[in-house]
Amino acid sequence: MSTGVATAEQPAAVPPARGQHLTERAKSERRLAAMLVGPAAIVMVLVTAYPILDAVILSLQRSDLRFPNATKFIGLSNYGHVLSAPVWWQDVLHTAIITVISVGIQLVLGMLLALAMHRAIFGRGAVRAIALVPYGIVAVVAAYSWQYAWSLNSGWIPKLLGLTSDPLSHQFTTYVAIIITEIWKNTPFMALLLLAGLALVPDELHEAARVDGATTWQRFWRITVPLMKPAILVALLFRTLDAFRIFDTIYIFNQGAQGTESISMLNYSTLLNRLNLGLGSAVSVLLFLLVALIAFVFIKGFGAGAAPGAEAR
């Protein structure tokens, strides 16, 4: 990150590959580029790098706002505390369950939605506008709507299903409700990312395969999916990282009760309810590392490196 800023700030420095003789014009182009890119780069690096460094430092300290005078350096013992606590591993599991199931279903539904939007003959604009509603809606509002819909106290779902005990007081049905909320909210975005990839599949290929007698199913798996692979991977990467950070929905549903606490929820409550900055920062750093690991696996392992902007020359 720091090299990024350095490079952006001093673009006049000549990289070896470029040769010695930069024209006056090229120099002024680089100066202009530095002026234009600089502010955005500085803001992004300052606002994220400083706090993450601070989080690393805090995570090595006993730092509890309830005992401000007892702050001292304690090495890695906060990490030891977190990693030996069953609650951390349970929350990793909860987060993984929600992420895998909700993103998996989002991929299937998002693909169907993208195909439907791609092929629709009538009302394309209207359907697209309506399909975007869940994307645009405030996450907190979506969570309240679904929570009230599932709650025995107020909802239409228990009534519809003829339930007599509150679904939100059982772990399994609470998971179902939370995952449905996530799917409802995020499938449109998944569909849009896939739609961009779908638009790149040439119709002629489908026509040719059709002439050769390929069925719709075969054409989907042999033509559409392989050509869309980069778009699918990028969509999966973005949605997985986002789902892994799940916070709003769980906060509104039950603040992590019924065994649904996610890592972000744990992080938040350690920091701001228990005011234990040291321990909370250790959770922050671990979450950050997990997210980086997922991104690394997607980008290096599956080759999702053609991420947005890879088309930038």
Next chain:
Amino acid sequence: MSQRAKQRSGWSAALVVVVIASLVPVVWIVMLSLKTPTTVTDGSFIPHQWTLSNYKDIFNAGVFTSALRNSIGIALISTALAVLLASAAAYAIARLDFPGKRIILAVSLAVAMFPQVSLVGPLYNLWRQIGLYDTWPGLIIPYMTFALPLSIYTLSAFFREIPWELEQAAQVDGATPAQAFRKVIAPLATPGIATTFIIVFIICWNDFIFAISLTSTTKAETVPAAIALFPGVSQFTQPIGDIAAAAVVVTVPVMLLVILFQRRIVAGLTAGAVKG
């Protein structure tokens, strides 16, 4: 041919399902907001007794109106700043030749993937020390930061589509690169900038985690945070009707944006996405 017609009607049926699935939760929260306090827990989808009293309640309570003001002001300022900074950066990325282009895109991608909750602790701590806790700038700074990556990607995708021969023509006529940007390209870039503005505004408007962590009073609390903290009649009951009414009010502006500008939003969101 008839098989294709069958397929088409199949997809059309699927679209009907999509429309219903998209709208049911929205209609439900509207219905809840129109129920009277005695019927709000009856579990009926359609109210038996209709009322607007929930809306009157929230607009008479100072908490909601100040939250609405904070939400509008903070989201607009954050969006404007993010789009301004991102426009400059995206122009350079789309147009100029300079080293470090890939690095700036990598930094943006890293910020986009950042777990925001990881920043909450340090920012909470820092903001309290330097007096930004519970202020507008205290929210504007993180909002702007997290809006930048998407803005840069979307804008640089739009900027690449602009007919740049015009810029060269202007430069041949003696304009500097900066002048060419201001006088020729900026007007052409306006649609892309407007689209990015809408998308970023939605993101800032929707934020919950920073709002609930970095504010505490009506000074800077935004609507999502205010809704989640609405006081109930007693400690154990949630004011369902009030929450639903506030939820509807905060949803309306976004719904209007989405419906009016759906074509642009789709173009913007897919432009920033992968191309091959």
